[in-house]
Amino acid sequence: MDTRIFPQPATRLTSTSAIQLLALFLLLSYTRVTGTIFEDLLHKHAEYKENCTRTLAATLHNVTGIYCNGTLDRFACWPHSSPGNISVPCPPYLPWIKEGFSGNVYKICTANGTWKTEENSSIIWEDKSECEDPGFFKNKEDEAFQNSVLRILSIVGYMLSLSSLILAVLILGLLRKLHCTRNYIHMNLFVSFMLRAIGVITKEIVIYVTYSSKPSDEAGWNSYLDSTKALLCKASEVLMQYFVACNYFWLLVEAIFLHTLLFTAVLTKRRLLKRYMLVGWGTPFLFVTPWTVAKALYENKGCWVITNRWIWWIIRAPITLSVFVIFCIFLRIINLLLSKLKADQLRFTDYRYSLVRATLVLIPLLGVHEILFMILIDETIEGNHRYVRNFINLTLSSFQGFLVAVLYCFVNGEVRAELKNRWQVFVSNHLEDHNCFTRMHPKYLWKKSWKGTGQPSDHSDSYEERSHAPTQTQLTQVTIQSGAELSCGQCPGLEFYTRKSLSSSDGDMTLGETMEEILEESQF
Numbered sequence: 001m002d003t004r005i006f007p008q009p010a011t012r013l014t015s016t017s018a019i020q021l022l023a024l025f026l027l028l029s030y031t032r033v034t035g036t037i038f039e040d041l042l043h044k045h046a047e048y049k050e051n052c053t054r055t056l057a058a059t060l061h062n063v064t065g066i067y068c069n070g071t072l073d074r075f076a077c078w079p080h081s082s083p084g085n086i087s088v089p090c091p092p093y094l095p096w097i098k099e100g101f102s103g104n105v106y107k108i109c110t111a112n113g114t115w116k117t118e119e120n121s122s123i124i125w126e127d128k129s130e131c132e133d134p135g136f137f138k139n140k141e142d143e144a145f146q147n148s149v150l151r152i153l154s155i156v157g158y159m160l161s162l163s164s165l166i167l168a169v170l171i172l173g174l175l176r177k178l179h180c181t182r183n184y185i186h187m188n189l190f191v192s193f194m195l196r197a198i199g200v201i202t203k204e205i206v207i208y209v210t211y212s213s214k215p216s217d218e219a220g221w222n223s224y225l226d227s228t229k230a231l232l233c234k235a236s237e238v239l240m241q242y243f244v245a246c247n248y249f250w251l252l253v254e255a256i257f258l259h260t261l262l263f264t265a266v267l268t269k270r271r272l273l274k275r276y277m278l279v280g281w282g283t284p285f286l287f288v289t290p291w292t293v294a295k296a297l298y299e300n301k302g303c304w305v306i307t308n309r310w311i312w313w314i315i316r317a318p319i320t321l322s323v324f325v326i327f328c329i330f331l332r333i334i335n336l337l338l339s340k341l342k343a344d345q346l347r348f349t350d351y352r353y354s355l356v357r358a359t360l361v362l363i364p365l366l367g368v369h370e371i372l373f374m375i376l377i378d379e380t381i382e383g384n385h386r387y388v389r390n391f392i393n394l395t396l397s398s399f400q401g402f403l404v405a406v407l408y409c410f411v412n413g414e415v416r417a418e419l420k421n422r423w424q425v426f427v428s429n430h431l432e433d434h435n436c437f438t439r440m441h442p443k444y445l446w447k448k449s450w451k452g453t454g455q456p457s458d459h460s461d462s463y464e465e466r467s468h469a470p471t472q473t474q475l476t477q478v479t480i481q482s483g484a485e486l487s488c489g490q491c492p493g494l495e496f497y498t499r500k501s502l503s504s505s506d507g508d509m510t511l512g513e514t515m516e517e518i519l520e521e522s523q524f
Contacts, residue, residue, distance in 0.1 A: 043301060044093035052077030068109035075128065081109045090131035103130035146387050150394050155204060157398025158197035164402045165190045165197075168409035175418050181273050185250075185257055186408050188280055192243070192250040193401035199240035200398075206236040207303065233303035238292050241315060245284035251367040252322045253280050255329040258366075262336060287318045320374045327371045334359060364403040369396050 049072055056070040056079070063080040070080040076091050087104040090097050097103075106127040108116035115124045169190050172183050253276045291314040299308050337358055363369055373393045381389055409415055 041093060041095060048077065048091055048093050056080070066111070066113040068113055068115050073124070073126075075126065076105050078107060078115075083109045083111045083113070090128075094131065096133040097131070105131055150387075150390055151204065153391075154394040154398040155201060157395065157402070158200055161399060161401030161405070162194055162197040162201075164405040164410075165194045168405040169194070171409055171415060171419070175415070175422070177418050178415060182257070184273055185253060185276060188277065189250045189254055189408075190401075190405065192247040192280065193404060195243040196240075196247040197398075197401060199236075199243035203236045203240045206233050230303060234295075237304045238288065241291065242284050242288045245288055245315065245319060246281055248319050248322050248367070248370075249283050250280040252326055255326045255366050258333065259329045262333065283318070287314055291315050323367070323370045323374050326366050327368055330362060330366055330368045333362065361407060364396075364400055365407055367400065 052072045055077070056072075059070070059080060066083060068078075068081045068083070068086075071078050076088050078086065078088060086107045086109055090101060090103045090105055108125065110116050117123060118125045169187055172178055172187050172190075257276070291311065294311045294314060295304055299311055373389070376389055
């Protein structure tokens with residue numbers, strides 16, 4: 001798709017100005033901002049036409065003698081006029097016409113009661129020069145190009161996030177050893193990111209399908225206001241808003257769970273998972289539903305891209321509140337980590353570096369960066385500053401799912417250790433190489449690999465669900481060696497280290513690090 005979606009502006013509007021102007025703005029409608037301009041143009045044009053028709057009918061009986069019939073051409077409304085030069089104000093539906101604009105459009109009514117035509121043509125002459133604003137088209141051309149870049153970037157980010165999140169959900173779902181409250185919460189967060197990506201991509205597709213065809217007459221243009229496509233577009237908008245809201249509230253659940261893990265005396269029980277799911281999936285219904293009703297009653301226009309500020313706050317307010325709660329939890333966690341690092345400066349000589357690393361990891365995991373965009377809302381910035389803000393916001397939002405999948409799953413020590421164990425069992429079952437496994441039956445190998453770490457259990461709870469609150473000493477990661485039983489004389493490479501983790505799913509030892517160990521050990 002060509003990103004330069006605007007043609008170069010002409011010096012004058014053509015004789016089919018209104019229809020071509022609608023077509024021009026149709027090309028702009030692939031983004032929320034330009035779609036708003038397009039729908040606003042359609043509604044203002046329809047209102048202008050209705051008022052013109054009513055005025056012409058009311059004034060017809062007042063006209064006597066020779067006169068030119070009043071008409072609504074493709075640009076302006078012309079009253080019943082006596083012969084002479086006729087002028088009417090520039091039509092107010094043009095988006096660059098603001099209050100106080102004094103331009104006019106001109107026609108000539110001839111002595112025989114007909115409108116003057118262009119030389120050697122049947123086209124009625126019209127002077128619209130005072131109603132032109134070539135700079136407006138140039139500005140919108142640049143804006144359309146910038147928005148196209150942002151749109152493509154966000155789609156690429158959401159596609160990458162979607163594919164990585166699907167893989168992460170499969171890994172956590174299939175490895176039953178990793179089933180625990182913590183990972184159930186992670187999986188729900190992954191699903192919320194997936195639905196957010198699907199919702200945004202679907203909305204882009206629906207917007208493109210809705211506005212890609214160009215009607216050839218005015219009736220076709222007006223059909224955009226209440227067509228089946230418009231209903232589909234509204235439905236996709238509602239689903240997208242719900243999925244985005246769910247994503248924010250699952251980030252809030254992650255923050256609450258981490259706060260509970262670190263600060264409460266009695267750690268979270270699995271029974272609280274139902275409450276977490278109610279918060280993550282149920283809370284958005286409480287404000288997305290009223291928003292939908294308000295849009296249907298008070299702003300039921302087109303694709304619902306026109307945003308009344310007060311109606312939009314029905315959704316924005318609870319999401320903003322959740323972001324501020326996450327930010328407060330983030331500050332408390334960072335303060336705890338800082339105090340721990342300062343208290344153990346003999347071990348953590350460069351604690352500032354460790355603190356920065358922990359902060360940079362927690363920001364995408366909890367969505368802390370959203371606090372900035374909740375303060376710098378669209379209404380507070382204009383021009384290039386808004387573009388920079390949108391570029392950063394869309395980039396972080398679209399790629400955040402990928403970062404979460406990487407940090408919570410792909411580089412998670414517990415997940416990698418479990419995958420390594422599964423791979424060793426697979427190799428021992430299928431590859432009869434000359435190694436220490438050739439003399440060991442696979443079923444004993446499986447038991448051997450888990451000896452000292454607890455048997456896998458389909459109903460195993462997380463470590464934090466069967467222990468007391470960690471002390472400050474326990475918050476520090478302990479590394480011990482327990483590989484003697486697993487190693488063979490011919491296979492020194494199988495010797496490895498296990499680490500104690502607060503969030504271990506089996507309640508004993510776990511290989512490598514989990515994400516919560518960031519807060520237990522600064523050198524993660």
